[in-house]
Amino acid sequence: MATQPLFDSSRFDPERVALPGIESVRGIGKADAAVIGVVESNRHPTLIGTTSELESKAAKAGGGLLALLSARGATGEVGEVTELHLPALQLVAVGMGDDLDLRPEDLRRAAGLGVRQVMQAGSAEPRRIVISLDAGADGQVQAVAEGALLAASRFRKLSRVAESAPVETIGILGSNRSSARALAAARITAQAVAVARDWTNLPPNLLGPSDLAEQARGYLKDSKVELEILDEKALDKQGFGGILAVGGGSARPPRLLRLDYRPRGTKRHLVLVGKGITYDSGGFNLKPADSLLTMKHDMAGAADVIAATRAIAELGLGVHVTAYAPLAESMISGSAYRPGDVITTFDGTTVENTNSDCEGRIVLADALARTNQDDADMVVDIATLTGACVVALGPQIAGLMTSDDATADRLLDAAEAAGEEFWQLPITEHVRKLLPSPVADLRSKADRNGGALFAGAFLQHFVAEGTSWAHLDIAGPAWNASDAHDYVPAHATGMGVRTLIELAKSMAG
Structure with a gap:
């Protein structure tokens, strides 16, 4: 019995390079994971993107969110990743340094690092991630969305062995209706990068x-x-x-x-x-x-x-x-x-x-x-x-x-x-x-x-x-x-x- 080829070079298959959905959200909702930021402020960690929902989940886990993260060693150093498991939620806190005047690239990297950490856990079911990095301006929203989508993009292996489920949706918390254009631009840009990666791989x-x-x-x-x-x-x-x-x-x-x-x-x-x-x-x-x-x-x-x-x-x-x-x-x-x-x-x-x-x-x-x-x-x-x-x-x-x-x-x-x-x-x-x-x-x-x-x-x-x-x-x-x-x-x-x-x-x- 003939089997279907793993790749058809005669036609472009958009499903090979499909990205997660990206949307503006007002809360954590039914997300499986959340990403927030930690900055060094006067040698003490300060949270970026914490919400009352997250604090409520932290309280159920036995303390304030900052206290729980600090107990795990979070300092806010650039590139640092601290993970907590709150009730029904994986929380990833990403270190963002000591400068509150964050560049778009700082936000891209932080969002990407957080999404990558969530993906490393693996899952049989598609993951839903909410990112809360207090990115209010459209340029910042686009940078966060780009970093998240680019991290979630992956080369679909030429194998019949099942892989772990991908990220299904990414929500950007704190964005507003005017950010819809920024999210759309981020998706177009990330899709182009993903296509170039796929062909090159x-x-x-x-x-x-x-x-x-x-x-x-x-x-x-x-x-x-x-x-x-x-x-x-x-x-x-x-x-x-x-x-x-x-x-x-x-x-x-x-x-x-x-x-x-x-x-x-x-x-x-x-x-x-x-x-x-x-x-x-x-x-x-x-x-x-x-x-x-x-x-x-x-x-x-x-x-x-x-x-x-x-x-x-x-x-x-x-x-x-x-x-x-x-x-x-x-x-x-x-x-x-x-x-x-x-x-x-x-x-x-x-x-x-x-x-x-x-x-x-x-x-x-x-x-x-x-x-x-x-x-x-x-x-x-x-x-x-x-x-x-x-x-x-x-x-x-x-x-x-x-x-x-x-x-x-x-x-x-x-x-x-x-x-x-x-x-x-x-x-x-x-x-x-x-x-x-x-x-x-x-x-x-x-x-x-x-x-x-x-x-x-x-x-x-x-x-x-x-x-x-x-x-x-x-x-x-x-x-x-x-x-x-x-x-x-x-x-x-x-x-x-x-x-x-x-x-x-x-x-x-």
């Missing part, structure tokens, strides 16, 4: 270039985003030599996706480009064995721009957004491109392939050259591009390179609003002088010193002079090789989606 045998193209088709089907998919014949006809070269060694041919969201009356045009290497073997410059297992995540940039573009459309932001996702699988075969080959990209630039493991910048070069026809106000590419960036900044901070300081400031402001960490790196004249090849216009790689900077200089070559441009290297934070923390899961993180959404907000009319 999928194994490469289930998500090749054409598979991701079909997934995107299903995902965008009912949205206001138009989608064009170029297959290998169209790529050849239009001159996308870089994408064809990188994908030429695989039995699964490459694709280029072009998304377009254009609401009426828009005056600004944002163009996004996301690297989509669905599996990166390194080609003839084969990666070390230990690195190969996680190379399914080399398409995180493409997942980010597809998910962010739909979210921007769902939020109704007044900015024209075009997104490109060059998709290819980098493999070794008799038809694979070789070190020493010279590739001609979309704009006619010739590139000497000095290292086949620099495939990401080759496919991005084609897509960035194509953006020069779009009359963009800003072009942003996002990619898991270089190990050198991880060496420089560590696994939790992404690199940022830009055409000018004003562009950098706009991106850094968007990242701060989103709660994602970027650090600006330079593109120096010394690095630019390393680009020319003795046999072609450019070479794809120089020596290993300053590798992230060279990659940025290489990409900038393909963007029209005078264009506001930014390169986001998310090689570190796109994949969490450590344990989950606050609202960040292990493995794919969806890092970058929220920054792109905030960037679009900043450009919306």
Whole structure:
């Protein structure tokens, strides 16, 4: 008897990435768990979000809520988790430090940490959680909701073994009717991140270039985003030599996706480009064995721009957004491109392939050259591009390179609003002088010193002079090789989606 497949790559399944319900509530009600905050105030813990209902339950458990938490060692230190079991309720108190002027990111992390603690208990039945962090302003409500939803989001394993029940609903206590818009925005944003995570977590045998193209088709089907998919014949006809070269060694041919969201009356045009290497073997410059297992995540940039573009459309932001996702699988075969080959990209630039493991910048070069026809106000590419960036900044901070300081400031402001960490790196004249090849216009790689900077200089070559441009290297934070923390899961993180959404907000009319 045939069994149903665990994953159908030919269609997008929204149930794979379903999030809990999110709503404004006035009380604990029938919740199974509650999350509150504890701050350090004059070296003494103070509760944020306590209610008469919680105090009544604490009294039945033998004391005041603060006294019970203090007896368990709660101090309010950032990241501290203290758990109480009150009558018919699991209470999680999350430490939030000594600053009552909490940033949105503080609230995201606290809400995420609390939800994660509730989920760790496991349950045969879906959980209902109420979060009370005294988040009155809409921006604060949205931050709490985002942190909670992102923590509750999880990758649905490709297994027929039953998992513990997920979170069913999350209630935000203390929010009001005007917060409905903030909760809706939080859900749209969290859903986009969850979709990007899900695609990035999928194994490469289930998500090749054409598979991701079909997934995107299903995902965008009912949205206001138009989608064009170029297959290998169209790529050849239009001159996308870089994408064809990188994908030429695989039995699964490459694709280029072009998304377009254009609401009426828009005056600004944002163009996004996301690297989509669905599996990166390194080609003839084969990666070390230990690195190969996680190379399914080399398409995180493409997942980010597809998910962010739909979210921007769902939020109704007044900015024209075009997104490109060059998709290819980098493999070794008799038809694979070789070190020493010279590739001609979309704009006619010739590139000497000095290292086949620099495939990401080759496919991005084609897509960035194509953006020069779009009359963009800003072009942003996002990619898991270089190990050198991880060496420089560590696994939790992404690199940022830009055409000018004003562009950098706009991106850094968007990242701060989103709660994602970027650090600006330079593109120096010394690095630019390393680009020319003795046999072609450019070479794809120089020596290993300053590798992230060279990659940025290489990409900038393909963007029209005078264009506001930014390169986001998310090689570190796109994949969490450590344990989950606050609202960040292990493995794919969806890092970058929220920054792109905030960037679009900043450009919306």
